[in-house]
Amino acid sequence: MFMADATVSDYDLSTETMDLEQTVKPKKVTFALGVKLRVLSTRGVLDLFQCPVCSCSMYPPILQCSNGHTLCSKCKHRVNNRCPSCYHEINNIRCLALERIAQSLDFPCSYQSHGCHEIFPYYDKLRHELQCKFRPYDCPCAGSRCSVTGDISTLLAHLTNDHKVDLHVGCTFNHRYVKSNPLEVQNATWMLTVFNCFDKHFCLHFEAFELGTEPMYMAFLLFMGEEDEAKDFSYSLEVGGNHRKLIWQGVPRSIRDSHRRVRDSHDGLLIPRNLALFFSGGDQQELKLRVMGRIWKEP
The missing domain is CATH 3.30.40.10 (Zinc/RING finger domain, C3HC4 (zinc finger))
Known part of the structure; x- marks a missing residue:
């Protein structure tokens, strides 16, 4: 789990x-x-x-x-x-x-x-x-096959009420991801958290999937708005353990880009399973990843 x-x-x-x-x-x-x-x-x-x-x-x-x-x-x-x-x-x-x-x-x-x-x-x-930048957005909740569309306020209400997505206020975060059996990633699972930062909203995705035959974990940030506005922001993600650290820095993609498109472009923090287990303590029994992040606005 x-x-x-x-x-x-x-x-x-x-x-x-x-x-x-x-x-x-x-x-x-x-x-x-x-x-x-x-x-x-x-x-x-x-x-x-x-x-x-x-x-x-x-x-x-x-x-x-x-x-x-x-x-x-x-x-x-x-x-x-x-x-x-x-x-x-x-x-x-x-x-x-x-x-x-x-x-x-x-x-x-x-x-x-x-x-x-x-x-x-x-x-x-x-x-x-x-x-058209006024066309409705698709629901960014990956893996649910959700067909709901709407403006940002409509999607926020939908995500919190229907998908039970957590909404946090702030531009920094510290998440702990735990899986009791990290060897079972045949069925990809997704996690979505929404952040209110600079009066804008961002979606943090975390998921397990297979890249070819290698199990991977990935985290990335999407901006709830248009691509030209998303470029005004940057973010960093950091994961580590055992005195080692892996850092990713990039620009959030717009939710106009599908979740699969962003994932398949590898535009985010990619963590191979073996490295994730090493960060978790190396006992090969349980995944314990702590992902820290920060969002900032470019001058």
């Missing part, structure tokens, strides 16, 4: 709709030769481009049934090639009129309610949303 402590604590590691005549509002009018007229779409127009199945914006090819009901191509197989509105069969008939209208429209970012007020041509909107 894995346990960890921060100061004195131990943790178990094992386990609205508008009429159509009101929908098109001119954004900019120009009579210059060769310049296309673009209009800012309103709520009614947005509804025309919303897939009735997944509720996402439809992008070409936009399909339609014989009655003119539209559907995004990705959802065709989800409804067994049957229109969700009239249940007529959906073939590969494209709604070319709707696709052409889209080329003259400007759309707000889908994350407008989260704070993004950018407006884009239809085909630029999708590319923007893939990188």
